[in-house]
Amino acid sequence: DRRGVTIGKMRINPERADVEPVAHPGSEWFTVLSGVIRLTLGTRTIMVTPGQAVEFSTMTPHMMEAHLGPAEILTIFDHAGEKAHLHPGQGA
Template identity: 65%
Template structure:
């Protein structure tokens, strides 16, 4: 019974939180879901039992779904425990789950001078990284740009690009979109790297 009451409290918090996030008063949301403001207030404060026939219009008015409004978060493991993936001169930790964050992949990379120079890659989209330590050598078309710790780089990946370490190990935090993930982490070149070859696909995202 206590667990059921706790879950009801979560649903009430979601309703109130979504309403406030949209800047709506009780009257505004009540008008949108055809429930009286007093009834909606009692639902939010726990003074009225939540009925399914009320949740459906409330969810629709808030721009969400009934499933999202009532889903349990108890079983979700929110901690990501990345395992390092090694290739010559490159160690990668994936910091996001597959399909998360609207299709983008977040990764931390440690690049050392032992990493073999790869051919610059081209693919649709944009990429972003920030330097945590060391100095990155970013090859972007005909230019070579040094990116220092605390600085970030964002660029169109339709420009031939490759990332390397300048003068010592470098650690970066990077974000790939879907095309970047496929090109650098899951493309044919990346697969061959895991077999012992040079890091082609991963190399550049470097």
């Protein structure tokens, strides 16, 4: 079992919206560099703007969407979050 975290810069386009919230083991932190992220976290919706940061347990059903245009985030997630968010061939 690998320990540690992965740091990555991600661009989220409006058409890349997740279909519905997902939950998985782990935790995640991100800050918005540009654009606006609409974060669905359980039953709450949070608009995260440039300079703001969010940290949450990924066991809470969550979904991130770009709001009104592309957004860039700097994200840190643990190994469980890395397996859930990165597709084969991607890396931070």
